[in-house]
Amino acid sequence: MQKMSAMNRKLIQNLAETLCKQVKHFDKRETECLIRLFSGLLGEQAERRAAHGLDRVRFRNILHNTFGMTDDMMMDSVFRAFDKDNDTYISVKEWVEGLSVFLRGALDEKIKFCFDVYNLHGDGYISREEMLQMLKDSLIRQPTEEDPDEGIKDIVEIALKKMDHDHDGKVSYSDFEKTVKDENLLLEAFGNCLPDAKVEITSNYFCM
């Protein structure tokens, strides 16, 4: 057992060494912490799946418990954004890379991340339908309105008008990038998918 953990530590250190070179915002020590955290989380998971990495449910738990996210759809989307190879599991590499952007990302990286999250269909555009889906619960429905969704549809149009710089009826990555650079507030335009500023300030605790 003792030997095992010693070997484990060695493995983790090596892994951290390699990963921290690929990742921008974590040094070796931090990477090591994250890897340890990852394997800790995996350990809780059923052995059979452990080989692949974190599954969706566990990842969502982290998003919910640690970062206070509540929107199911957003959490699933964030999972997809982390899961770069689309194998429904988050590998240790995806974990460290994802958190690097998620916690410490520069604006450019965050724009890319958020766009990936919002690009529900993965087609490189955020369409009206996707917006509608993401914003569907964002307004209190007025019971007096004939069409309770009218407000939402209007919000979607407003958002589209603001973002669709090339007037093709959908938001491309460059549209999104330009919009967010003009107005940083619109980074999370379609739903909370990043830790909020307060967490960000104390984000170090996550890597301790």
Place this chain on the structure above:
Amino acid sequence: MGLTISRAVQWSSDGDQLENSPLNNDILTEILLFTEGFEDRHPQEASIPFCEPLQWNTSLEAADFTSDIYNTRGESAVSLECDDKGRPLLQLSPPAITVHSFYHLSNLLKLSKDKKMKEVWACLEVNREPIKKIFGPISPTIHKGKLFSILHQLDEKLLSIAVRPITREGRLSPAAVNTEVDLLKRENRVLKSVHYTSDYVFSNGCRSPPWRQMEGEICSLIIETCDTEPTLFITCNTSGVFLNERINGEGVENSSMTKSEVYKDIVTLLKNQSPHFAAAADEQDFAIQDVPSAKKILHVETVDVEETGQTLKSYDHEEKNVPEKLAWNKPGSRNKKLEPSLKWKNLGLTSFYDEEEEKARRSRESKKSPGPASENKKKANFSGSSLPGCQSSQKTKSPGGADDFSESSSEDEEDEEKPERRAEIPTDLPSEYWQIQKLVKYLKGANQTATVIVLCTLRDFNLVQETCQLAIRDVGGLEVLINLLDTDDIRCNIGSLKILREISCNSLIRQTIADLGGLQTMVSILDTPVKELKCLAAETIANVAKFRRARRTVRQYGGIKRLVELLDCLPDSVSLSAEQERDADVARCGALALWSCSKSTRNKESIRQAGGIPLLARLLKSSQKNMLIPVVGTLQECASEKSYRIAIQTEGMIEDLVKNLSCDNQELQMHCASAIFKCAEDKHTRDLVRQYDGLKPLVMLLNKAENKQLLAATTGAIWKCSISLENVAKFQEYRALEILVGLLKDQPEEVLVNVVGALGECAQISENLATIRKSGGIQPLVKLLSGTNQALLVNVTKAVGACATDPENMPIIDRLDGVRLLWSLLKNPSPDVQASAAWAICPCIENAKDAGEMVRSFVGGLELIVNLLKSQNKDVLASVCAAIAKIAKDVENLAVISDHGVVPMLANLTNTVDDKLRRYLAEAIACCCMWGSNCVSFGEAGAVAPLVHYLHSKDPLVHQATARALFELSKDPNNCITMHENGVVKLLLIMIGSTDAILQEAAASCVANIRCLALANDKAKNGWFHMHMDTIVIQTL
């Protein structure tokens, strides 16, 4: 049954349960009785199988099916009878039950015993449209026709039950119409005849055919009046009474052929149609019109329902004694009236009726707007129509109840929709207004994500434009934005503040923000760790705190302390990290807010107490102009306080202020100059400005004459700096005077005050007097004497006075009538101006040619100046004394002022302890002794003894003047005695020892005069005085 079930029956609010209401009870009881007796009454029709079975959850059990036509197996039961496909016509598999014919329905109810009602209830709850199930979607086949008509009858019956509560509400009811027609028939003197078109009366009291009853029609009448030519064809509807254009018996299908207006009852209609009837009715005091018709209908209804059979009786009473009748029925009817109205609000049928009528009546008025308003409209109609009779009964001459009815209902509608409609009226509102209104509406119901989108969109409007600013306020946007500041969501906070920051440049918005408590929230936001948020909050505070109440609020909620804390950063490290840059930005915003707040004196003190001064001093080292402007702005604002002026000097801020005088930003330069202006009252500060080479940049700034604010601040600084002679020398070197003289024309007053002030100070050096003359400064200066600005006049008189000390300048001033202008300023209400003018007059009189003549030429001038000796202001008195001393040099003028009583007035002032006044007063007394008996008069007025005491003063100038005055006064023996008594000799002997020749001479002469007097006395009397005097003199020497 179909119609009644779907429309008339009251469903619970969630729509899937029958409400337990009296009306439903009535209807269901009717259905129950109908169904139960169906098998007996229509055996043939009862066996017709339904197109679709009725299915519901029953409470019956297999054990209940005791009849032998059923086969029970365990818990389930089936009928032996089957349809043509072999399905049993009744099948029970608890709790579900399926029934295919009325025969079995009847049987089932009979078996149910006490659960009958429950079964009907359960059945109808799940079978909303039994008719459809019975007959299917297609129209009934011939052999089903009989069944259909039977069911239709039931439906009508049910309908009449459902209608009953509606008629109770005060609309026309069959009974009410009936009573009225009965009444009219009896009054056959006014009407020729009254007939119903149909003699058949339906069970619900209506005479119109059922399909017309559906439209609310009760009956049709043919009335012949005495005067109207064609016979009147009248239709009575539940909504009112109206004339028909034509009537063809029962063949008229079109119920909307309404021609005339709708009236509340037949009498009203007749009154409008027939003048004869109206006259007769008024004459006879027609019983009907005295009884509020609604009450009448009401009570008829109650009687009808509750006390059938007594109807006629009640009407017999009515004719004879109306009040009694009302009293008779009152208690019951009142309660009855209120009860039903509660339940028929939800009644589907009423809305059906209502809409039908509404359409007919209003088709010409306007197209109805669908949507949320229609709900309100219905309510409005109900409330409006509930008591139309009561509303109109008071004004019997009015066009009629129906009009009132529609009017009142439309009024109610207006009330409901007023805000909306009113907002629609101003068509000149820009489209932005409506867009903003919509966005604010969304903001009210949006979650964080949508809020941010909406806020960003709102920011895209031109928020600098007042229409947008006020639109946000007018649609209640400020409340929402300020509410958003209270949320935890940082992005919402930021988005909201970004808008508030922009629109708070409007003073109306500022006030509203303060009114709504926005400042308190923003002050608390300053505690956030998010720097962007801190900045925005501080900047918005800076914008809002432009008026006093807001500034006070900021202080009271601890804002000053928090804002001062924002200043804490290192501004001037060579290369700033991103984080440090953000800190610097926070400090900049904090300084901006403090700048706004520092316009209140108490806030200045709070800033100091919070330790703001050293932080400001540190920020002053910054090289960023956007940082320096608010910092210096705050400093110059606070420099009105002595504590700050000292701090600015001791914290070494003068150096930085001087340094920034040479920057390339005029606003910053202005604030620096302004700070120096305020601080340079202090001599050490003036010296510091010179030591840091601040005078040259100040002179350089004089060239930027186009920026008046900058010019005012610069000239102010130059003025205050020129109080020090060393500085004046520097200004001479930089040729500042020439530039200043050039600024005497076409400048705003705040610039002129400073320029003239500076010239006045520079004139301390006599060389400069020539400079002013040579650069043409005298003429504009004298011209300024005719101004009204008191601060300016004080400085101008001083400058002119200074110029007048140069003998070459005086002729110019004289030629420009400067002395007269100065003299007229003695009448200025301001003591400062008076004094300054009087001081200026002195050198003028001294240096002018023929000064005496000139002074005499001012009509009333001498009296004016003598009277100023009554002033309470020490400086005025001193200056006037000085002027009188000059005036008195001319004997003629001295005679005049003596006539004006100058002697007792001067004598009155002698008790002063003010050295300046003492000096000039003594001079004036000395000069005034030259005329007539003035010398004696001074003694008599008691001026001598106080003067003697002036010699105790420490001021040598007082000594000189006093000695001269005493010398003059000593020419009168009595004065000598008084002086001697007051111990003057000892004092004068000391003065003789002075180095001041004039003083020596005056003192010695005075002693000589006293000595002469003593000798003369000695000769005459050989008395003690001589002896005594000698001893004194010898001893002292």
